Amino acid sequence: MSQDLAGHIEDTKLADALSERYIAYAMSTIMARSLPDVRDGMKPVHRRILYAMQQLKLDPSSGFKKCARVVGDVIGKFHPHGDAAVYEALVRLAQDFAVRYPLVEGQGNFGSIDGDNAAAMRYTESRLTEVAKALLEGIEDDAVDFRPTYDNEDAEPVVLPGAFPNLLANGAAGIAVGMATSIPPHNAAEICRAARHLIDDPQAPVETLMQYMPGPDFPTGGVLIEEAQSMRAAYETGRGSFRTRARWDVEQGRFGTWTVIVTEIPYQVQKSRLIEQIAELMEQKKLPLLADIRDESTTDIRLVLEPKTKGIEPEVLMETLFRVTALESRFSLNMNVLDANRVPRVMGLREVIQSWLDHREIVLVRRSNHRLSAVERRLEILEGFLAVYLNLDEVIRIIREGDEPKPELMLAFSLTELQAEYVLNMRLRSLRRLEEIEIRKERDALLKEKAGLEGLLGSERKRWNRIGKELEATAARFGDGALGARRTQIAAPPAPIDLSAAIQVDREPLTVLLSREGWVRAIKGHGIDPESHKFKEGDAFGLSLECQSTERLCLLVSGGRVFTLKAADLPRGRGFGQPIRVLADLPQEEEIVTFFVLDENGRHILASESGRGMVVRDVDMAAEKRTGKQVLTLRDGDRASFCVAVTGDQIVTMGSNRKALSFAVSALPEMTKGMGVTIQKLPPGQRLVDLRVFSSTEGLVWHEGQKPRSEADLASITGKRADQGKAAPQWMTRKPASRG
Incomplete structure (x- = not known):
């Protein structure tokens, strides 16, 4: 056979061969490693x-x-x-x-x-x-x-x-092929109490289980400040995240001075790397309220933070640190595990606990069956001993005179082969009355144990009662002392703190340059020509904005999400700047539509390519989180295309079918977020290509160099919101000739 296969070559498509081998590798990684x-x-x-x-x-x-x-x-x-x-x-x-x-x-x-x-x-x-x-x-x-x-x-x-409930108690982390897992550690005694309740009420909701185990319990302590609703949703779905902060106290000094002492840091944050990060930010002047940091740790963590002046509030100082350093961090939850059938899937909290309980019942049944077999075997041996104790003289005679004592014993006393074997191996000194009494006591105890095991195996209720007692014993065993006490404090999310008054930023004019590849930088001064500045190879100028260093900027991406950046936080200098995705968590697949200065009294019209939109106040587009805020909701295949300041009372739009429409701004509703309403009705396959706002008293300048167009010039395209519009006049569709 081997000779027939020698030199045999079989043609296979490379894609098929790679796919087969990669799937085998992926399954090995998932099942046996991650x-x-x-x-x-x-x-x-x-x-x-x-x-x-x-x-x-x-x-x-x-x-x-x-x-x-x-x-x-x-x-x-x-x-x-x-x-x-x-x-x-x-x-x-x-x-x-x-x-x-x-x-x-x-x-x-x-x-x-x-x-x-x-x-x-x-x-x-x-x-x-x-x-x-x-x-x-x-x-x-x-x-x-x-x-x-x-x-x-x-x-x-x-x-x-x-x-021991190891999965939830110690957590897990791993990256496989196409999937990953991330489970934070919890308190073992709390898990056992939640599991005990689940035995009594198998349909208990996650909200009830969280009364017993309210959240993660990290080995390094810290303070958990995640919202209760968000935590409940994470435990229900098996996906989410938890926000934790360092634990700190204020230590008073002489003459009204004070320092902040950090005694616990978030889980999986390296203390040395944290100190380096804070030192780097101090050099970059991004922590204007912090004067110095010292590490006085021994076996316990002790980081000393000194403020620049004693007039600063400790809460304000710490808020500046929480916003830009790892003193506040998020731990993701992704309960992707192998179930009892070795199938990888994401489970919710109740399913994870129930799977562990089901395993404990299987273990209990198997151990009980194993013990029952051992008890029955020992009882069989003891019955054989008792049978021969009544006829010791006959047993001795058979052993002494018989050529084959084993079968003779089995025949004479109706013994099994196992009993006869043990009788033959019995020591002579065991042949006394006292030993017989001990055997009878042992037999009676084993018969009682056998009845208990058979009752346990025959009753599901008894098994779950036994498991419940085991859970209570585990909670008592690992719930006391330094090991079992909860380390992570669970607190309500802190109220937002306005840092603008505490952090004084010098007001100066800035011009923000954003390249096509998303690199941003701020240059001092206004009236700057963007083309005179260099960009990375393969990159070019995209957008520019004049602002003040004390202002906040709003960024709109094609997915309808907005992000807020502080002008003072933007990179300065003569370099290429920084990728804007470092400053805000922009989705990789989305493009930047525009950015503008946030005005407390300002309003903007947000519109999509499909012709839907709304008026949104600037204050409703301010987003404190790096993840931004979803303002314009889009249908599949649609994208946000326009963000126009409301500087007049009239709107004019034009579709790719060259039909234009003009109507009053007041016809558009003001909303905080949503899909908006139809601005201009467009045929299938057509899109909105232009949207402008103008004042009816000042007129509309459509092309640079043209004279302002009055309401009479727009009469042919004036209509109601959501109309299809009329054919755009020539002065809209044709650019004027340049004047040389």
């Missing part, structure tokens, strides 16, 4: 580390062993990958600032919150924690399935019994 199992919250590498450490008998009560020994067993028996990757995974399981409930207890240098690396594995030692012991509890009682290892020389668990 996504955790909803039942035990583990990825394969973490599961193998814990199982290998249990095999090495590294229990919480035993001594430590070198991490190199653990890593060697893991990659040699279960996980044929690089030792560095396995050691990094082991180190993270031991870091109390990275994992809410460490699964490994480390001895030696296991890194720090500053981002320092752990010592080499030959120097560090480790053993399991009580939490890991709970995850492994029952693994030797046939609680879970095992599968062959990669070399078929051993077996490894498919999933851990998971008496």
Whole structure:
């Protein structure tokens, strides 16, 4: 057969071959590397580390062993990958600032919150924690399935019994192919109480479960300031984000001076990188209220922030820091996990907890069946012992005189093969009356246990009662002390603070240049020729705007979303500036339509290509968040095209079909957001190509150099809003000849 295949070449399309291999790679990444199992919250590498450490008998009560020994067993028996990757995974399981409930207890240098690396594995030692012991509890009682290892020389668990709610308690993060997961850590006692309630009420809404577990509980503490409605929606859908801030206090000094002491920072923020970021912003003069920052941390975090003057309010100082530094950060929620059937999907909070509870019931049934089998086997042996105790002399005679004592014993006393085997192996000193009494006591206890196990296996209600008691015990076991106490404070979202009065910006004229590729910069002065300034290779001038450094600018993109930028925050200097997407979270697929200065009393007409629009006040377009604000709602295939200041009382529009329409601005409704109303009715396939506002007393200047057109000139195209319009006059469709 092999000779027939030798030299055989089969033609295959490259696209098909690549697709087949890439799908195999993607599935391997999803199933065996990046996504955790909803039942035990583990990825394969973490599961193998814990199982290998249990095999090495590294229990919480035993001594430590070198991490190199653990890593060697893991990659040699279960996980044929690089030792560095396995050691990094082991180190993270031991870091109390990275994992809410460490699964490994480390001895030696296991890194720090500053981002320092752990010592080499030959120097560090480790053993399991009580939490890991709970995850492994029952693994030797046939609680879970095992599968062959990669070399078929051993077996490894498919999933851990998971008496501890590891997925939600320790969270998870991973990036696969085409999908990712991000789950924040929570408080284990709160999870157990929510799960206990779900047993009593399987249809309990997420809002009720949140009364027991109100939100994430990060190992580094901090303050959670996300809105309750947003958190509820995130837990219901399995997608969302949580906003956290550093915890801080004011420390009073002499003569009325004060400093801010930061004692907790947001999760996964490196302290050293945070200090560098604040120092860089101070050099760039983007933190005008901060004079100095000092790191006085030991084992606990202590960052000292000094204000420039003691007259500044601490809340105002911290607000300036929260807005531009990692002292405030967002942690995303994407509960994308492998379900019990190994299928990746996004689950809501209730489904995640229910999946864990279902797994715990399966584990309970399997362990009970395993124990019942052991009890029945022991009872069988004890019944055989009791049978021979009544006829010890006959047993001794058969053993002494019989050529085949085993079958003779089975025939004489109606023993099974197992009973006869144990009778033959019985020690002579056990042949006494006292031993018979002990056997009867053991049998009675086992019969009682057997009845209890059979009752448990035959009643679903009893099983869930048992699981409920286990949850209460887990909550008590891991809910007390420094490990179990909630670390992250949950607070109401802070009220907006106006920083304009505190941060004094010198008023000066600026000209903002925006290139076609989206690079923005501010140049001092007005009346500047944009063409005289250089742009990056392949880029060119796009838009310009004259403003003052104290003003705010509004940016409209083609998706109908608006963003607010402060002129003072725009990059200065002779360079090319900065990508505007660094300053605001603009969607990559959308283009910038225009930008303008926000005026408290100003109004603009927002319109789409399809001819729909509305009047919006400038104050309603101000967006404090980097993500902006959706103002103009669009249908599929439509785009925002116009943002025109309301400087008159009349509107004139023109479609691509060269039909124009003029009507009063008052006919357009004023709205804060929405789809708007029809401005000009356009045939299918046509679009709005021009929209202008003018004053009826001053007239309309359509082309530069033309005389103003009066209402009489516009009589032919004057109509009602939403009309189709009339053929545009020639002075609108034809540009005047240039004067040389």
